Amino acid sequence: MSLPKKVAVIGAGTMGNGIAQVFASHGVQTVLCDVNDAAVHRGIDAIAKSLDRFVKKGTLTEAQKSETLGRIGKSTDVEGACFGIDLLVEAVFENLDVKAEIFKKADRGAPPHAILASNTSSISITRIAAATKRADRVIGMHFMNPVPLMKLVEVIRGHATSDETTNWVLGAAQGLGKVPVAAQDYPGFISNRVLMPMINEAAFCLMEGVATREGIDEIMKLGMNHPMGPLQLADFIGLDVCVNILDVLKDGLGDDKYRACPLLRRMVAAGYLGRKSGRGFYEYTT
DSSP, X not given: OOOOSEEEEEOOSHHHHHHHHHHHHTXXXXXXXXXXXXXXXXXXXXXXXXXXXXXXXXXXXXXXXXXXXXXXXXXXXXXXXXXXXXXXXXXXXXXXXXXXXXXXXXXXXXXXXXXXEEXXXXXXXXXXXXXSSOGGGXXXXXXXXXXXXXXXXXXXXOTTOOHHHHHHHHHHHHHTTOEEEEEESSTTTTHHHHHHHHHHHHHHHXXXXXXXXXXXXXXXXXXXXXXXXXXXXXXXXXXXXXXXXXXXXXXXXXXXXXXXXXXXXXXXXXXXXXXGGTBSSSBOOX
């Protein structure tokens, strides 16, 4: 289990700031990068609020909070953020073209030994790696939300990813106190290939009037011992993200069983995206 000395996290949203927090909390110098200063500062503010919750619980001291924040640098330049790093973790939205452009810049800015990882939940690591000249050092590190609390890191090996890269990333994830699980580079990997059809089928059940939203979620929580029902979980993930991943699964695997439920598509078209929009399968006031 070895940790990098310096990490660049590209994307300061929910996943990116959570990833930056975890690395910085484990003593790693971390650079948080996004498209503008406002986005970076929002990410830093989110980290500070998250650390405050740990202080309130008594699992972190004010001094440790300050030390963690002190390890996080800010940047709006991908190439510059990659100077002297050992590891990059990209955590922007699910768009191959955007990710490929980030990896091209990171490939130019990062030292030759650096590993470039993507937090993608569904896009091919092999295709992302093709944008670089170091495909053997490109890998998936799919953290779970909320990153500071969830133990799993899905480690996805692209077609050209080396054994050395894979083993180093598995060790780095363990160094963060996470439990890494290796997967091969197929659409949806393991987590979303199994999860999204369940969420999709729950949406079909609701659309067809099989049960209420509460009934569907209660059956899965009490009957299958799931901590959260599939519709509630979909709201937490974002309904637009669910549809996007289902489309990746359908296109990548060529199987109609991954077609997104029409109700899901209609809700996304209406702007009912879940928690982040205040309304999805459930309503949210905060």
